[in-house]
Amino acid sequence: MSVSAEAAVVRAVRNEYAKMRHLRIGLVAALLVLGVCALTVVTAMNSGLARHRLDDDGYGWRLLMVSLHGAVTLAAPLLLAVMASRQVEVExxxxxxxxxxxxxxxxxxxxxxKLLALGSIISPMPVAWGALVLVVGRAVGLTAPVPAARLLTLAVGLAVVDLAVLGTQLLISARTENQLGPLALGLIGILLSVFSQAMPLWMRHLSPWTAFGLMVPADFVGTDLVDLHMYLVNLAVLAGIGAALFVLVTTHLDRLEV
Incomplete structure (x- = not known):
């Protein structure tokens, strides 16, 4: 990329940040961060987190991670759709x-x-959510060792899926003047995300929303909450394909008359 091209990208991203201040994107982003935090804590506490604080098998940490994953699938699809829609509607x-x-x-x-600008806001969120899991777990008094590798894998996976959902919503919003359609897709995305873990593995690869099902950290087998395999490699492959498609579609948009 030439110096002039790099300068053009920087200028375009800077303009998107300027638009965000008037579109209250920061407020929607704050709702996403705080909403996921609140849902995670409430779900974990209502599921008996305090009763398992002395369990040495890591039950409490698994419960927190499952609660975090569930909170993201409930909150992220719609709020990411709102962020993408507002950022595009102005155009x-x-x-x-x-x-x-x-x-x-x-x-x-x-x-x-727009993806670079919004993505720079979205990407750090799973880090904050992962930190919340650590803080709540220690505050409750969990004595089992922190499953750092699994928590990091979950945070990275959630960041990748969130970016994929955001990119998809941006493209749909860009091609649709009436933004009710993209917002309705955000609502449908909640259903796909929530029920993705019950889908066959191959179906979880079919859309950004069902990809949440590739990162389910644990699930109940009878009365036991057991670790599940998180398909980070599969997700990485899907992310590469999705990035290539995003570039392909936006390159096609460059050739269209406005």
Missing amino acids: HSGRGWMASATAGTTPGRLCRA
Whole structure:
């Protein structure tokens, strides 16, 4: 990438940050962070976390991670759809596509800038959620060792799936002037995400929302909560395919008239 091209990308991303201040994207992002935190704590406590604080088999940590995963599947699909929709709607309502193209930023490049800008806000969230698991676990008094590797795997997986959902919603919002459709897709995404772990493994690979089912950290077998395999390698392959498709679609958008 040439210096001028890099400067154009930086300028486009900076413009997206400027738009965020007027679109209250920060408020929606805060709702996502705090909503997941609240749902995680409430679910874990209602599921008897305090009763298992002295269990030495890691039951309490598994319960917290399952609660975190469930909270993300409930909150993220819709709020990510809202963030993507608001960031794109301004282009539809204010002839922003044409204005940006006139200034040298084509629609595809503008979508890529939006993903970079929003993605920089979304990506650190799972780190905060993982830190919450540690803080709550220690505050409750869990005595079992922290499953650091599994918690890190879960955080990375959630970050990847969130970015995939965000990228998909951005593309759909960019091609749809009426944003009710993309927001309705966000609601459908909640159902797909929540029920993804009950789907056959092959079905979990079919969409960004069902990919949440690849990162289920634990599940009940009878009355026991046992660790499940998290398919991070599968998710990495899907992420590579998704990134290539995003570039392909946005490159096609660059060729369209606005």
